[in-house]
Every structure is written in C-alpha cells, then in structure tokens.
Amino acid sequence: MADYKEWLDELNREAYHDGEWQWQEGDFTVTRTTHWSPPGCHMGCGVLLYTKDNKLVKVEGDPLNAVANGKLCMRCLTMPEAVNHPDRLKYPLRRAGERGEDKWERISWDEAYDEITEKVLKIKEEHGSETIVVVHGTGRNIGWQVPYFASACMQTPNVSTFGFTGFACYLPRMIGTSAKQGDMFIVDASQAHWDRYASDRWQVPGVILVWGNEPIKSNADGFLGHWLVQCVQMGSKVISVDPRLTWWGARAAFWLPVRPGTDAVVAMAMLNVIIGEDLYDHEFVEKWTYGFEALAERVADKTPEWAEPICDVPADRIRGAARLIATASSCACQWGLAFEQQIAALGVTESVADIMAITGNIDNPGGNALYRCAFLIEKRYGLGDEYISKETYAKKLIPQTSGINESNIVSCADTDAILAAIETGEPYPIQMFWIQSSNALSCASMDPARTRAALMKVPFIVVADPFMTPTAQAVADIVLPVAMSCERNSCRTWWTPVRTMVKVTDFYEAKSDEQICLDLGKRIMPEHWPWETDEEWANWYLTDQLTPGGTEYQRTWWDTVHEPSSPENGCYGTSCNGTAYWEWDATYDKYAKGMLRPDGQPGFNTPTGRVELWSFGFDHWGVDPLPYHIEPPESPLSTPNTFKEFPIILSGGGRSFEFFHSEHRQLPTMREFHPWPLVMVNPADCEKYGVKDGEWIWVENSRGARFKQKVKATIEVQPGRIHAEHGWWFPEQDGAEPNFYGTYDSNLNNMTEAFRTGQGGIGSAIKSMLCKIYPVQEGDVLPHDVIAEKGDFAAYEPGKPYQVVEEPVVTVIN
Amino acid sequence: MKGILINYEYCTGCHSCEVACRNELGLTAGEYGIKLTEVGPYEYTTPIAADTPYEWVYNPTITKACDLCEARTALGKMPSCVQACQAWCMYYGEVEDLAKKMDGKTRWALYAPLSDDARSAMVAEREALAVEAGAAGVKHVDTAAKVAGKTESYGTWVGDMELNITLRGVEKLEAFLAEFATIDLEAAKLDLEAQIISDEKATAYVLAADKAVDGAAHELGLMAIAMNYDAQGTQLGGGKAYLDKGQAVARKDVTIMF
C-alpha cells in the first residue's frame, strides 16, 4: 500500500468498532487487544479476538491498530489451533518415574507451590540463593516479569537464556551501540509515529540495508519486517548483505553474498570506500564523532579488492553498495542475528555502526532512530536487583576472563559459566533450575546432549510451558501449565508503543506467566509482592516502578486496555485501545536537542559526548576499540585440512513463516505448510554430493556430530554453502528417553559448542561451521541412539571446550 | 463488478491470505479460496531488461471458493485476505478503479472472481443436472454440502473421561430421523453417543426397531469418523503414544461425518 493516507481515508473505522475495546458480533464476543505470547513472537500486533463460550474461535488483525494495521501472520491467524490444542498442558504435573521416562502424575497447584516453596527455602538456607538458576525463553513477553521474579523471589543473580554461548542474540548489538553511541539505534520505518507512514516528520528511507537476517520471516527484536516492504513500495532501494538470496537480495540494487562469518571484512571495505572516496558526512563527523582519524587509519588498507578473496564478494559490489549507502537520502540499517552468531561479533557490530555514523544516518528520519523503551517503562534484567544482597550478587556466574562481564553491563549470567558450574561444581554446585518458557534442548542450547547431561546433575528442576516439550520431558521434576496470550493480563513496553494484553478465556488450570510469578513470589518473599492481582502488578510496572527514575507513564493497565490514548492522557497522538505512543521516541536529532544526556547538554550519552568511532567502552572491556575481523574457528582459511574433508560451510537458524523458534510444531496448519525440517542445498552441490531434492540427508562435522533434514534444492544458497533449520522436534513422536520427540535427530545444535566465544566473551561461530553431507540410508544409527549410548558424539572434559580437531590458523584482521 | 488487485511485485509469500481466507470460508486442509504460486528463485543467463537478474515472485490465485467475502464487505470490512496481507499488496474494489492503479512500473494482477449471480446460476444448474442424473439411478455426491453442511458440537463426561462430539452434516441425520424415527435429534444424539462409546469402529448409526416409525431397524451410514485421544490428566497430553503405554484416556474428541 504505497499510499497510507489513502488507505486510512478508505478504512471504515466504524465497521471495526473504533473506540471500543469489546463488543458483540452475532454469537461472538470480539475483543480488541494485542498479541504477544504464547505462542511466542517478538512483535505485539493488534488483534481482534473472537470468542464464544470461553473459547477462542477466530483471530483477525486489527486495522485500527497502527502497529500492523490489521496485517497478520499465519501464526496469529491460526492461534485457535494452538490455544485449543488437545496436547496443551492442563494441570500441574509431578514426575512419577525417572527423569525422561515420561511418567507423570497430576497434582494440584497448591501441591506444586508447596513443594517448590519448601525446596527453594531449603536451598537458600543450605546452599545460598545463587545456586538457583532462572532461565527464560525468548519471545514470551516475560523479559521483565521473570527477571523480577529471579531477584525478588528467588534472590539469584543467575538469570539466563540458558544454553546460548557468547550471548549470541541481539545483546552484543545492543551493548555495542550503547557503548559507541550511548543509545540503541533501530531502523526507522515510522514505527514510533502514531500516524505512521503519513507522519510529516518521517521520510521514507533512501536505501534499506538488510544485513544478516530475513526480517519478513523473523520480525526480530520488536521490529516487524513487513514495515520495510511498505518502505520499498514507497521508494526505498535495497541492499542485501546475506550469504543467502532472500526476498531482499532478489530485489536488491546490490546483493552481497558474503561468506558466513566474514561480515566485518565487507563492512571494513565499505568504510574504506566511504572514507577513501570522501563520501562521508563531514558535518556530522566533525561535530558529533570522536576518533575518526583512528578509524580512517584502521581501514585505509581495507580496500574492496583486499576484501574480495576473504569474504567472497566481488569488489565492485562492495564499492557500489558503499557508494549507494553514502549518497542516498538516508540509509536504514536492518541488521540481524548473523552479527553475533559469528566469532567477530563486536567487530562487525562496530564496523556497521560506524558506517551508519559517518554517513550521518543516526537519529535521522528514515535512517536509524535512537530509541528508548516507551515512557522509560522497560527495565528488563535489572528489575528488582536491589533485593539481592551484595554478597550474593557478587557470586553471579560470569567467565573470569571477560571484561564485559566484569564491568557488569550485562545483567544476565553467562551461560557457559553456568554450564561449567554444573559440570565441575565450581565455584559452587547448582541446586535448582527454574525454566520458564524455554525449550533449551530443542532450540537455544549449543550441544543439546551436553546440556541435558549437565541438567541431569541439577537436583531440582521446574519447567513452566504451555506444552510438554523435549526439555520438560528430559529434565523436569515439576511441570507447570502456562496460559496463552488470550488467557493473560499483561503488557509489553519493548520499544514503542506501550501495548496491553487482556484475558478473555481460560484453559483448564493453566495460569499466566505473571500469575505464576505472583503466586510463588507471595509465598516465598511476600514483602516484595504487595500486589493482589496480575492487573495490579502491571499497574506498578507501567507507572510506578521502584527503580530509579520510575517511569513516565501515567495510565493504568486498565485505562490502557479500555480507552484509546490521546494527548489528553499524556500520549503522543491518538491511538486505539491497548496502545500508547511516546513523543520522545518520535523525535529526531535528539542529540542536537540535548535529549540524550543526563546533564541535558547536546551530544550523545557516551563518555566523550560524541559517537565514539574509537570506543572507550570497548577499550575498557579489553575489546578492540576499532573495527576488526576474526576468522571462524573452522573455516576454509583457518583450518584448511579440515576443509578438505568437510568442504561445505554450514549456516543455520533462518526462520520460516510457520514457526517461532521451536514452537508451533504441533499445529496442523503449520505442518501442512511445512511438514519437515529443510536444509537448503544448491542444485550444483546436490549433483556434486549425490543428494536429491526432498531426500533426507546427514550433515556431519569434524567432531562426528550429525543431524538429518530434508533437502530443498535451491539457489537461495551458493555452491559450497548450505543452510539448515533450527528448533525442530516432533510432538507426534515418542516423548520418552532416548527419543525425546525426535529432538536430537534433526538438531542443528548437535554441531554447535559451548565455551568458544569471540572477544569479550561475546559471539559464537554458529553460522559458519564446516560440514559434509550425504544421503540418509535405511538402518543408519540415529543421533538419539548415539547419545543414549555414548552420552555425546565426542568426549569432553567438564567445564572445557572440545579438543580442537585442527589447530586453527588464527587470523585476526585489524 | 468487484475484484481484487494484487501488486505481486511485493508479495512476500507469507501465506497470510491463504490462512485468513480459510478462516473466513471455513475451508479445511488442502482447500483454498486463494492459493499462492511461486516462480523462482532462478537466475537468468539470458540477458533480460530488468532491475536484477533474479526471478523470485509470488502471486496468489483466487479459486472458485472465493465469494469476495460477501458477508464481511457488506458490513464495510475488508475481505479477509486483503486485511491480513502482510506485504500490503492487495486491493479490493470496483475493477474499473483497481485497473487505474496498474501503472506499468511494477507487476500487477487483477482478479475478478465469480460474481454472485454467476455463482447462484452455477449452483442451480448443477442441482438441476444432479436431479436428472439421480433419476437415471446414478448416485451423486453433493460436495457443496460440505461447506453448507450443518455442524453441531457438544461435550459430556463418561466417568472421568471428557467426551467431545462434533457432528458434521447434521441435516442428513435430521432427514433420516424425519423419515424413519419416532425420536428427535436430541434423543438420537444420546443414542449415537452410546453407540460410539461401545464401538469406536462403528460405520453407521443404527436406529433401533423400537424407535422407528415402521418398527424395523434402520441404518444411516457414516461417511467418516475421526477420533482424537488425550491421555492427559492421568498422565499427559500426546494421544495415542500414551494410550499405547496403557494409560487411561482423559479426553476423547470424536468427529462424525454423515
């Protein structure tokens, strides 16, 4: 819809009950609210829920909600399949056999809470509360609830998205930009404006730089990928930097099919062109940046011709793309997960952030806006930290060698340090895991067999999830049934706007994430849980947090649910029930207006007050303060011998429309559209390695680890590279050990490993591994059988990485 | 005449139109009111005059099930597919107006699905032909009944087990009862429930002789019967796999199609 204004003019607002939050349509009650999760998602689009007799029957997008304007993905459109699914957990369960035996007994919530309370109090007393690890999954809208629960109920600093080595998800980009620019930059597709694409403050991006992600499928980090499709219709050009040909690459002015793990090389060459050809924004650089000379010197010899043989991108394309970025009216950078899923995570983050800075694309319309979460409500990981004693907090599990962790900029614990603590008992043995909405074994965990083996050593494990998952099946002692989105009173405040969610149905005894935290919090540490209901807790969160600064939001959860917002109630513009926009986020050039620094002076919120091209923060952490590249630990350049036997570069984790990470596998519509895990192989490689489209193949690495998926023959991947899917398990299969719903058999993470990270303990080389491929034969031994017999594909020492197969030629380029 | 215009240059293949349409029309797996087609990705080796050498394009095709969302549009809402379209590449309106948007700068496809009149005429003609065929002794299956068919769902408890029954094509049962039975639909449902509990593999509903007008037993064949078990409660969800381990059934969902 190139003309948003025209669309708005033609929209029949009355037909969609403008101003109402709930109404009757025939037999149905319709509720205007937003969906976040579960089932999981990173977005929070406006939805209209059609319910009848306490049952969700249909979901539609809400055209009056400016977040998605009624557009909705198939996961929301089929939500009734998830919500009414016969496999959903209905009651709390207690293990009735050994872990993994799939024997359970139904217990009451009181029994569950009593047992948990008793165990938690005993562990705190006998071992210290730090021996409790709290794990939460992504995309379940529990980013503030669970950290508060960890602090104010469990009193542990050890909160983690367990299993994900090197914080390899968004966090590196967040801390990287915070260090260099004082805030986080987000591609500006008008999402902060209540009147969106029609806002006269906004302008359409001149060029969209999509780097290392497929936003229309992943909608990562609170950013709806299809917003950018609208920008393209309004005239934005496209540059795609991605090993894979995506929707973007096929339409791009320049597609740069970078060799996985070498993105920093491309970025440094772009910097070389932009500076060398004098295409940078002189005014911005002179007035607002620090360290330009050092940067210029660092990249002076990094020409596109230098880059080409390393990153496999033709020099001309790098040069062309760099020129387009520098000369376009603005450049919006949609960067993705590939940044941290390589060993040079911070190096590539620095280089790309610098490209945006020296071309003046910071906090500009249609460029990259500096956002803070709406009304400063969101506090996330730090929430409630003050309830943990200093001595206990000091025991947070962080690796000894990481400057980033020491400076405590990351408030969650380090997953490898937790794994080491379990495996070695040092610095202290872990007594309990509280896993809320994380299916680590199928999804986040590097090396799931190792993760499972470690968790078997933890005496007490509680898992809360809407479905029985491989993780719950394999390690839980108690499983709690979690309510879904339409069964939940909640709110989300990640970026903007504020969004509320309202409960309209019940499902047996399932309780919302909020309710579970609240119930247990009240039992274990009632002094920190003064709220009677989930609504009251949400009110406190929205308007009255104890943490310094509080919030700038005045409206209660109830008001937000029931009333549209407008300038009269302190919001930016008008927006439908369940949302509230914040003027601050919609303001550009905030650095020039003195809006970023606590002292109210113009400038950025960094030590120098400028965008730091040479970063004091990075230097302080012991990370190279200027752009750098490190070769993946296994690659054609770093392990040439291994490369001979394992001649294919394996990437993975790309998303599909049907699934959110490991979720949605039990829904009939999703499996109708996407029945099996797919590994993309170039047709030339199919020929070369004797594998066929639609056939199951093994993907195997130098450690002897392997997994199987079905071939999709496609030029989406280049010859010599394949791409596999993550998160697969098969709810229709046997859940008991050793099969665990088949979660090991197709698991890309059999190939990944813990304890190997980039500078500062950040980043992990999981998008650039070496492998070989061959057809699956009748009678082949399945991964779950290998694991049942040997424990894992290869041996390892407690708390240590695997022995390397070939000592890598360490190539650090700076 | 109303139609749907697709600026398929921008379709991302997200499937939302397909699923939103199914929700609207109540279609089942494998059936569509609108269905994506995909061309590519491939790279041209023959030079073409275009922006990139890659072809990778989606375009949804509108099927004969589409009624242009009559019920919704009458209320002033957008057709379900148009509303859901994530790429915002679908437009609904008078075909003359829609045609004006096609500017030659990007690729567009204008769909003019069957009109109401055409649809009614087709149904009438089909019925007329079916009657003739029926007269000649040829059995016909009226597939349209599936969409139009009456569905009833109800739940009950059998001891500790929850039993949910869905009847599809209730009008056939009603017609059968009207012809042969002394009992009403509610009583027949209880009958049916008892029969299903005692024999899951039943292939027909049996109307006992003492409930029939003519004092003789009658059978109404079942087109299909589908069961979904759930062993949770005693143990946990997951259906058949648990039953195989000898765990008791906690819930059974039965769908009976006449």
Ligand code: SF4
């Ligand atoms: S107009 Fe309605 S019936 Fe037709 S394809 Fe779209 S959603 Fe389906």
Ligand code: SF4
């Ligand atoms: S909803 Fe729109 S973008 Fe998605 S497949 Fe259909 S036409 Fe294409």
